Amino acid sequence: MRIPTEPRRRTAALRSCRAVVAAAGVALVLSSPRAVRADAASDLEKAHGAYVAHKYDEAETRLRALLDPASPTALKDADGIADARMYLAAVLLAAGKQAEAHAVLDRLLVDKPEYQPDPLRVSLQATDALVDARVRSRESLGRLQAERVRQAQEEKAKAEAERQKAALRLQMLERLAGQERVIEQHSRWTAVLPFGVGQFQNGQETAAWLLLSAESLLVLGSIAGGAFMLYDEGQADDALKRHDPTASAYNSRAQEAAYVGDAFAAGFALVAAAGIVHAQLTFVPERTEIRRRELPSLSLSFTPSIEPAVSREGGVGAVLGLHGRF
Numbered sequence: 001m002r003i004p005t006e007p008r009r010r011t012a013a014l015r016s017c018r019a020v021v022a023a024a025g026v027a028l029v030l031s032s033p034r035a036v037r038a039d040a041a042s043d044l045e046k047a048h049g050a051y052v053a054h055k056y057d058e059a060e061t062r063l064r065a066l067l068d069p070a071s072p073t074a075l076k077d078a079d080g081i082a083d084a085r086m087y088l089a090a091v092l093l094a095a096g097k098q099a100e101a102h103a104v105l106d107r108l109l110v111d112k113p114e115y116q117p118d119p120l121r122v123s124l125q126a127t128d129a130l131v132d133a134r135v136r137s138r139e140s141l142g143r144l145q146a147e148r149v150r151q152a153q154e155e156k157a158k159a160e161a162e163r164q165k166a167a168l169r170l171q172m173l174e175r176l177a178g179q180e181r182v183i184e185q186h187s188r189w190t191a192v193l194p195f196g197v198g199q200f201q202n203g204q205e206t207a208a209w210l211l212l213s214a215e216s217l218l219v220l221g222s223i224a225g226g227a228f229m230l231y232d233e234g235q236a237d238d239a240l241k242r243h244d245p246t247a248s249a250y251n252s253r254a255q256e257a258a259y260v261g262d263a264f265a266a267g268f269a270l271v272a273a274a275g276i277v278h279a280q281l282t283f284v285p286e287r288t289e290i291r292r293r294e295l296p297s298l299s300l301s302f303t304p305s306i307e308p309a310v311s312r313e314g315g316v317g318a319v320l321g322l323h324g325r326f
Helices: 005-031 033-052 056-067 078-094 098-111 124-136 138-177 197-202 205-241 247-281
Strands: 179-185 286-292 301-310 316-325
Touching (some): 056 078, 078 098, 098 124, 138 179, 197 205, 197 247, 205 247
Antiparallel strands (some): 179 286, 301 316
């Protein structure tokens, strides 16, 4: 019995698709960081096994590949890198490569000064070599540690300075936002007015009050002199009608009162003119005033709403909404 050709082709195509999907899944798993880390850890164990089996060339090759940043299976964690360098130093010492081993141990202590090897996984010779390297590079390690501490302190101080700078900038912005700059325009026609009006406009409070007081007193003196003059003239007229000899005395007093009133009026004119000239010479075109302004407080509120809605098919319904305001 022969199987039709078309079903056979479909079966083969289905198997091919399954194979492609399976291969893609395997590739995805192998390309994940966890798989790479697992491969690196297993390669480290294989390298250590080669070292224990005295296969120093194979162990060195594997360890150098694990320590090569360009290698796809390179170690990423600091502890694994430190162990790989310790194993590599042990391999080099066992192979008689003392100088290379010392260089590897020096690099190990630079990156991880507190590293302690597992005495059951490396030889006593390698452990002693690490102790000798730590003694040999104690001074340089101390300088390196001090440099790291200094860098950490500098970074902390820099972060604190940036924080304080940001706080000062925010404080300055708040102060500027809480101030209102008001510019008041001045007029020279206003400075022509007496009684220290021009000085008040210029912000010269002392001179303004002095002129206001002096000119007010002079005006009151002039008014008082005029009042006494009118009173004495009235008394003189009454005395003349009665043929009273005191009429001449009233006339004299009226003239004296007129002189006093004129003197006060002249003094007012002089002081007012001096005040106007002073206001014009010291004229301030505008005055800027900084006023405090309350900052608005931010508040957020939500209000539910229900609105009618009509669908395209003609159905009637409702839409539930939420309106926010701040």
